[in-house]
Amino acid sequence: MSHPLFERHKPLLDQALAAIAARGYWSAFPESPSPKVYGEGAAEAGKAAFDALLNKPFPMQLPGSQGTVGAEMSPYGIPLGISYPKVDLDQLFAAIARAEPAWRKAGPEAWVGVALEILTRINKRSFELAHAVMHTTGQAFVMSFQAGCPHAQDRGLEAIAYAWDELRRIPAKAYWEKPQGKNEPLKMEKHYRIVPRGIALVIGCNTFPTWNGYPGMFASLATGNAVIVKPHPNAILPLAITVQVAREVLAEAGFDPNIVTLVAHAAGDDTAQKLSLRPEVKLIDFTGSTANGEWLEKNARQAQVYTEKAGVNQIVVDSAADLKGVARNVAFSLALYTGQMCTAPQNIYVPRDGIATAEGHLSFDQVAQALAEGVQKLLGDPARAVEILGAVVNDGVARRIDAARALGPVVLDSQTLAHPQFPQATIRTPLLVKLEAKDDAKYLKEWFGPIGFVIATDGTAQSLDIARRAAKEHGALTLAVYSTDPKVIADAIAVAEDAGVALSINLTGAVFVNQSAAFSDFHGTGANPAANASLTDAAFVANRFRVVQHRMHVSA
């Protein structure tokens, strides 16, 4: 039964299994882009490999190819000029159907072994992938490397570990002997076969094609499903490289590479809908807008649908021992990747009568000002600022900044910076606007981008009430609280558990509310409208396969 790739990666898998059980710090893929870790020349070779991909057809043969597609424009202002095969869906599905039987039969150890081999090979292409992530998402290079490569690979490994943890608990067979009093017992042998669901569709997003795409992709692959990857039209390359690696590994392991395929398409066409409604598609992993996610949940009823959608992330400021630390930490969360993260904070609730701090009582305006200064200090040096901000991913972000500016008094205006290397890039700093608690029609929706509202409330009790309601009704992936009062912390924990949102308490150092660590932090809970699943837990994997048994009498 065992598979050589399973044996090869068993030590890695065992470490990952220990990590998901303990949930302390662990990482399989080093986040440091240092030559000491990834080897001398790895950075340069990765850059060269990326450059070699530009302005030509991407090297991938897919069944049913009919012409090409692809018009990715780097948020840094460079058209990538890469074309991808455009596939005919009927021919694609026919080819996948031919590939499936041998893959289904190969069994859990082959699925998991192949998935692990793919991940470790992807890791070797991290520098190339980092440039691909940078020039499709607009993330700065170091973030593209860390979040887009090792962190995403860790998330993929975590999904494989959860999958295996479920798969391994189903025995391949059992001997069943039922006593019959004085008569001979009944004796049966039972065989339990793991059967994948069918075809899994991964719908990628523009901002985190790998980090958000890998959990579903590897969870489905490790449970025996064929996977179709449908990238966002402006973030194809990172997933194309991923699919390329997967197909190489599959072919080398003697499987039909069409177990993993890529469907690139043009922006605005109906490829996503067509794919989602195919009867063969039994699993869908989606990251994107609430409208599209809800459309899938409602319409793709032949499939198990896992969605991560929009939400309203919030910070409750009650009191602070170290307001400068608060401001520094919040500023980074607002600025990182121009706030274009599903986990970035938006609403910051502060009592209108001000808060107690180690430096004494501060008024609402002083707190708002401190937050603004935190951002200014963080981004004071434009050369350093662009390495935090990255580039604006699309015009919608810039439009929302302008619209948000009109909502209330501006505490800190958004600045336009010039990128020293990429003059075409749009770089924007965070906007902070003051609102009143009663303005909930303004702030109780997602303003994706570097937009923060400092909201005056009657006090922390009201702040928590609003936070609870917002998370329950509009969804939230993160909630943060700052307080020196244990009672307030306890109340915030109760609100978080009621609203199903992860809570970060008094972050003033180098951990940020919008960061979620594989093997330790559950990303999303599935318990509020921002996501119907968590990355990753047992529920995320257990329904990607079924068990089919057969039984017969035996004499022994």
Place this chain on the structure above:
Amino acid sequence: MSHPLFERHKPLLDQALAAIAARGYWSAFPESPSPKVYGEGAAEAGKAAFDALLNKPFPMQLPGSQGTVGAEMSPYGIPLGISYPKVDLDQLFAAIARAEPAWRKAGPEAWVGVALEILTRINKRSFELAHAVMHTTGQAFVMSFQAGCPHAQDRGLEAIAYAWDELRRIPAKAYWEKPQGKNEPLKMEKHYRIVPRGIALVIGCNTFPTWNGYPGMFASLATGNAVIVKPHPNAILPLAITVQVAREVLAEAGFDPNIVTLVAHAAGDDTAQKLSLRPEVKLIDFTGSTANGEWLEKNARQAQVYTEKAGVNQIVVDSAADLKGVARNVAFSLALYTGQMCTAPQNIYVPRDGIATAEGHLSFDQVAQALAEGVQKLLGDPARAVEILGAVVNDGVARRIDAARALGPVVLDSQTLAHPQFPQATIRTPLLVKLEAKDDAKYLKEWFGPIGFVIATDGTAQSLDIARRAAKEHGALTLAVYSTDPKVIADAIAVAEDAGVALSINLTGAVFVNQSAAFSDFHGTGANPAANASLTDAAFVANRFRVVQHRMHVSA
């Protein structure tokens, strides 16, 4: 953290956990109704307890009671005369909302401990429950006892064991320390709280109120959800007793009994729909018709919906070493509880050129005749026959027998028997009708009841093809094959795995295709239209709770 009821039942839970891991034979609750097992006088006391319930209001106080409801008519001809509280749904949900916070906070060990205590107390009322099952479902007494009590209790325990197996893998907290090169490491403490989904609704069926109801009920309760039990209007009593025990245990353990409530209602009203669409209801377990199950899947989108619906169960007869054994076994499966089981066989495919047997070649008609004789022999003694058949649960079954009789040549007609004790009961023996493979419009749907079609095919290859298509398109919980040819067995296994249906091979002894053993047989696969879930596996429990974390820096 631990709870006294958890400690009390830990040995039982540990055995159940070992059983679901090994999936050999194990049972917690003895199936023998013998006084040696359940105690001298237990049978008589149970009967007396049942009799004492008749013709009066059922002793249960529920919030929002407004009058009563209940018109159960025993299939054995006795009106039960029991009335149940009729509850106002708004008041009920308000009362549950008041009960939930303390229960949610109690945590996994309390939930599991309370659930186990409920089950073991239910076991002590097995004789009383057996009469309740008998006089609502029409099952004969021994089956009512076994399937309705210990087997159902085992299924409930299995669900609790799977739930705990998932719950126990989430650590309550973790220490996370991330190295920072030469700097101080980042140090955090993370807490993971198990949060139930909300309110769980169990929609009971007429024929197996406890066996089909307990898995969802105990899976939801053990994961911290409040449970509303909505019985079928003609099978309220078994679930009312169950809810009564649950409420007693909850109250004794210091919880609000409204964590488990009963919503009895009149046949034909819209209570099920109203309950199913309540926003508070986040989990629904349903057993019943395809139309109602699909309505729930489509409309109750605020909830996770687990459905067991109709299907077409099939037997492929290819060849036989022991045709008498085949006939005896199949006859029992057709006759048991008048075929009113979701697992009972319906379509029996036999090559029209006949089959090879140990006694030489037998023609199609000889095989059909042998099956008919098997039924006649089994049911030859009317006094014994009624203990296998039980009573017809409703008029629909009798009407279907009459309709099916007109579909083709009758091999064995359905007889009407008189029950020696219950002259008002409708007792029907199986009908066997000959069909041709091309008559698929007739046999490719569920004919719930003691209706078997002996279908002439071009050969076993066609039999298997039809079986595959029927299971994939119309659903199936069971498939059986009889063959002496290892190639045919292998083909049947492949068909079963492709169509997602449990396969029984060459059953000629005292194990029957329509029986499914807790801790060993997965009932349903979730991989064909007959059910979207299995009773019970990890996927059945893992989505009934979520994990919500909070994290903070620590100095140590």
